[in-house]
Amino acid sequence: MPALKNHKIVLASRPVGEPKPTDFRLVEEPLGEPGPGQVLLRTLWLSLDPYMRGRMSAAKSYADPLEIGQVMTGGAVSKVVASNNPAFSVGDIVVGNTGWQEHAVSDGNGLRKVDPAAPISTAVGILGMPGMTAYTGLLNIGQPKPGETLVVAAASGAVGAIVGQIGKLKGCRVVAIAGGPDKVRYITEELGFDVGLDHRAPDFAEQLRAAVPNGIDIYFENVGGHVWDAVFPLLNKFARIPVCGLIAHYNDIEPRQGIDHLPILMRSILSNRLTLRGYIVHDFADQQQDFLRDVSGWLKAGKIKYREDIVHGLEKAPEALIGLLKGRNFGKLLVKVAEAN
Amino acid sequence: MPALKNHKIVLASRPVGEPKPTDFRLVEEPLGEPGPGQVLLRTLWLSLDPYMRGRMSAAKSYADPLEIGQVMTGGAVSKVVASNNPAFSVGDIVVGNTGWQEHAVSDGNGLRKVDPAAPISTAVGILGMPGMTAYTGLLNIGQPKPGETLVVAAASGAVGAIVGQIGKLKGCRVVAIAGGPDKVRYITEELGFDVGLDHRAPDFAEQLRAAVPNGIDIYFENVGGHVWDAVFPLLNKFARIPVCGLIAHYNDIEPRQGIDHLPILMRSILSNRLTLRGYIVHDFADQQQDFLRDVSGWLKAGKIKYREDIVHGLEKAPEALIGLLKGRNFGKLLVKVAEAN
Numbered sequence: 001m002p003a004l005k006n007h008k009i010v011l012a013s014r015p016v017g018e019p020k021p022t023d024f025r026l027v028e029e030p031l032g033e034p035g036p037g038q039v040l041l042r043t044l045w046l047s048l049d050p051y052m053r054g055r056m057s058a059a060k061s062y063a064d065p066l067e068i069g070q071v072m073t074g075g076a077v078s079k080v081v082a083s084n085n086p087a088f089s090v091g092d093i094v095v096g097n098t099g100w101q102e103h104a105v106s107d108g109n110g111l112r113k114v115d116p117a118a119p120i121s122t123a124v125g126i127l128g129m130p131g132m133t134a135y136t137g138l139l140n141i142g143q144p145k146p147g148e149t150l151v152v153a154a155a156s157g158a159v160g161a162i163v164g165q166i167g168k169l170k171g172c173r174v175v176a177i178a179g180g181p182d183k184v185r186y187i188t189e190e191l192g193f194d195v196g197l198d199h200r201a202p203d204f205a206e207q208l209r210a211a212v213p214n215g216i217d218i219y220f221e222n223v224g225g226h227v228w229d230a231v232f233p234l235l236n237k238f239a240r241i242p243v244c245g246l247i248a249h250y251n252d253i254e255p256r257q258g259i260d261h262l263p264i265l266m267r268s269i270l271s272n273r274l275t276l277r278g279y280i281v282h283d284f285a286d287q288q289q290d291f292l293r294d295v296s297g298w299l300k301a302g303k304i305k306y307r308e309d310i311v312h313g314l315e316k317a318p319e320a321l322i323g324l325l326k327g328r329n330f331g332k333l334l335v336k337v338a339e340a341n
Numbered sequence: 342m343p344a345l346k347n348h349k350i351v352l353a354s355r356p357v358g359e360p361k362p363t364d365f366r367l368v369e370e371p372l373g374e375p376g377p378g379q380v381l382l383r384t385l386w387l388s389l390d391p392y393m394r395g396r397m398s399a400a401k402s403y404a405d406p407l408e409i410g411q412v413m414t415g416g417a418v419s420k421v422v423a424s425n426n427p428a429f430s431v432g433d434i435v436v437g438n439t440g441w442q443e444h445a446v447s448d449g450n451g452l453r454k455v456d457p458a459a460p461i462s463t464a465v466g467i468l469g470m471p472g473m474t475a476y477t478g479l480l481n482i483g484q485p486k487p488g489e490t491l492v493v494a495a496a497s498g499a500v501g502a503i504v505g506q507i508g509k510l511k512g513c514r515v516v517a518i519a520g521g522p523d524k525v526r527y528i529t530e531e532l533g534f535d536v537g538l539d540h541r542a543p544d545f546a547e548q549l550r551a552a553v554p555n556g557i558d559i560y561f562e563n564v565g566g567h568v569w570d571a572v573f574p575l576l577n578k579f580a581r582i583p584v585c586g587l588i589a590h591y592n593d594i595e596p597r598q599g600i601d602h603l604p605i606l607m608r609s610i611l612s613n614r615l616t617l618r619g620y621i622v623h624d625f626a627d628q629q630q631d632f633l634r635d636v637s638g639w640l641k642a643g644k645i646k647y648r649e650d651i652v653h654g655l656e657k658a659p660e661a662l663i664g665l666l667k668g669r670n671f672g673k674l675l676v677k678v679a680e681a682n
Contacts, residue, residue, distance in 0.1 A: 054612075224607055243610045255600045262602035263593065266565055269584045269619040271395075276617045278610040 004031040008101030009317055011066045015056055017253045018325065023056065024072070024318035032105045039088045039111075041078035041096075041104045046314065046335040047124035048074065048321050049158070050222075051280075053250040072100035072317070075124045077114060079340060088113075093340070095123040100317055102337060115292075118299060120340065125332040126162060126299065126306040129281055132291045133244060134162035136284035138220060141242035141277045146171030148217035149236075151208075153227045155193065156183040156307070158332035159244060162295075163220045164193050165304045172218070175211045177227060179327045186330075191305060199223075205230035215239075224248040232265070235272055243278040250325060307331030345372040349412045349442035350658055356397055358594045359666065364397065365413070365659035373446045380429045380452075382419035382437075382445045387655065387676040388465035389415065389662050390499070391563075392621075394591040413441035413658070416465045418455060420681060429454075434681070436464040441658055443678060456633075459640060461681065466673040467503060467640065467647040470622055473632045474585060475503035477625035479561060482583035482618045487512030489558035490577075492549075494568045496534065497524040497648070499673035500585060503636075504561045505534050506645045513559070516552045518568060520668045527671075532646060540564075546571040556580075565589040573606070576613055584619040591666060648672030 005028050012025035034040040055066045055073050066073060076099070080092040085108045088094065096111040098104035114123040125131060142163075144150055150167040154160040155176035164174045164187065176193035178184050179200055188196035195211045197204060208230050215236035221228060225248025235241075268274060298304040309331040311320045317335045324333050346369050353366035375381040396407045396414050407414060417440070421433040426449045429435065437452040439445035455464040466472060483504075485491055491508040495501040496517030505515045505528070517534035519525050520541055529537035536552045538545065549571050556577035562569060566589025576582075609615060639645040650672040652661045658676045665674050 221607075224604060228607070243607060246604070246607055246611055249604050249608060252604065255602075256604055257599065258601055260597040260599055260601050260603070262606055263565060263587070263590050263597055265603055265606065266562075266569070266584060266587055267590060269617055270587055271619070273619045273621065273624060274617075275619075276610055276615075278612070278614045278616075280614065283614060 006031045006103045007314060008071045010069050010071050011056055014058055018251045019322050021318050026315055031103055034082050034084050034105050037085050038105050038107050039080050039085050040082040041106060042081045043076045043078050043102055043337040044340050045077040045121045045124060046074055046337050048324055048333040050245055050247045052321060053325055074100050075129055077120050077123050093120050102314055121334055127296055130158035131162050131295050133281040134159045135291045135295060136287055137242040137244050137279055138163050138166050142218040142240050144170040144172045144218055149173045149212050149214055150218045151175045151216050151231055152220045153177040153223040155187045159222055199227050237272050239274050241276045243276055309333045310336055312336050347372045347444045348655060351410050351412050352397055352407045355399055359592045360663050362659050367656055372444055375423050375425050375446050378426050379446050379448050380421050380426050381423040382447060383422045384417045384419050384443055384678040385681050386418040386462045386465060387415055387678050389665055389674040391586055391588045393662060394666055415441050416470055418461050418464050434461050443655055462675055468637055471499035472503050472636050474622040475500045476632045476636060477628055478583040478585050478620055479504050479507050483559040483581050485511040485513045485559055490514045490553050490555055491559045492516045492557050492572055493561045494518045494564040496528045500563055540568050578613050580615050582617045584617055650674045651677055653677050
């Protein structure tokens with residue numbers, strides 16, 4: 001019997017601007033054996049998320065950068081195929097940050113068994129990191145109140161779609177922004193947001209102004225760029241801005257030139273008593289049980305929906321991530337790496 | 342007996358950039374009589390504060406702009422010289438927002454009797470709006486913890502000096518910034534801040550970097566401009582930035598050109614999970630009793646100091662405000678309008 005192989009995708013070079021396929025490399029290696037206390041996992045679903053772009057750069061962000069040659073980081077749903085750890089049995093479905101690879105060896109730290117009541121892919125989606133990112137940022141920083149106007153960008157995406165739906169459940173008027181008519185139709189007709197706007201429209205800023213006659217109380221920021229530029233003048237006094245992501249800037253090479261908007265922002269923070277607060281989901285790790293209870297409850301009750309955009313095969317992950325950074329995905333982007341059985 | 346006269350200073354024209362003396366006008370008018378329920382006040386101390394520049398502009402800030410010809414707004418300590426209001430007796434010392442004038446008629450709304458235990462000028466200083474601005478912004482937004490590094494700008498000024506001293510009482514290491522060697526000497530030798538830096542030094546940014554080997558946990562922003570530019574790269578993860586004032590920008594005419602620092606700030610807010618929050622003292626009006634109890638207690642116990650910069654005569658107020666906006670004052674700027682007795 002031939003030795004079993006693992007395939008993984010590593011960082012080949014640091015992208016300058018947009019990542020290129022050659023910034024990634026598919027590597028074959030012998031499959032490791034689980035040591036004492038370890039488990040061997042077969043990856044079923046790999047999650048692709050915008051934050052991965054940051055890890056590819058040398059600049060230290062909220063996490064250390066990847067090294068060249070290191071396996072790309074990523075959350076995944078996996079099946080336990082061998083176990084020397086009494087906490088996990090062969091056949092268990094688990095979620096953890098095991099990276100872009102077909103198999104992973106883990107000592108169990110950071111692994112969590114997946115609730116079989118929902119499709120297992122939700123463990124890296126609505127019931128996983130993106131869902132908890134939406135839930136914690138909106139509730140802790142956004143603090144939505146009935147009747148307030150919530151603006152959410154990337155509203156068909158993994159985080160934005162959940163932010164908007166929780167906003168609706170909390171009684172907000174939700175003005176949602178997405179790229180292109182299909183996504184706009186989805187967020188209004190399927191997700192039930194009050195207004196859907198296409199940020200690619202030449203008159204987007206005017207459309208947004210018309211859509212928020214009472215101004216903006218909460219802006220869930222996961223985009224930046226021209227969307228933030230349009231939102232910013234419409235913010236109400238005491239508006240809250242959870243800063244969750246800035247996908248429009250992840251591929252920036254040179255700083256933007258022209259008017260320096262920083263003093264303008266600072267003056268608005270002062271006169272309008274804005275709160276801008278950046279966060280990542282781990283900052284609210286102690287709220288995981290609340291999150292799982294609430295969002296799985298809403299999901300079971302049919303009060304919240306999700307949409308997946310699935311690509312097949314680990315080798316497709318680089319191209320899919322490149323597309324994600326351009327807004328080409330439509331829903332939570334997942335790579336189906338292997339069948340569950 | 343000739344009719345009594347009132348003198349007041351009104352907004353004559355809206356400044357373009359720095360206010361000029363001709364933007365103000367001294368007006369003489371007959372002295373009004375208090376009507377039913379009203380009191381007649383004689384102004385003793387007029388407070389001059391940076392926010393007044395904002396009221397002179399047409400742009401709506403947190404308060405409505407002044408109209409041309411309207412009396413300049415301002416807090417003042419006054420003596421009741423006639424009263425048709427049972428809540429106030431002749432001879433009472435009160436504080437209220439009665440403006441740049443020798444006398445004011447008031448229905449008593451917004452007037453508060455001054456505690457005679459401290460010098461009455463403190464009612465518009467350390468025990469008044471500037472003190473409460475410092476107290477509420479630092480404690481609610483800055484949330485100082487022992488061992489943290491607090492950077493405060495305009496640290497010899499009415500607000501900054503109190504921020505720094507409360508920071509010391511809360512166990513912070515206080516790195517204080519002021520303009521010129523006399524002020525730097527004062528904030529270190531008199532106020533006991535750990536480090537004093539002159540923001541006019543050509544190598545100010547390097548000096549600041551060297552002064553905060555553990556980074557900056559709290560930056561109390563009341564300046565903006567090149568001080569904020571120097572502070573910003575040194576902020577720690579989870580740093581808090583109460584945005585209280587931006588005196589460096591109040592006279593701005595045109596937006597700054599060059600690199601647009603806004604996306605850079607937004608990325609830092611995200612990666613470092615910063616909290617920037619603008620406020621004015623009225624947002625924390627319900628904390629007035631806590632403030633008066635704590636700060637007057639510290640004052641009586643000799644744990645906190647203040648310094649006043651006094652000009653004499655209402656007619657000197659315009660020139661003094663113009664100087665304040667250039668950092669020419671040294672301590673809380675007051676106009677002594679009349680003797681108390």
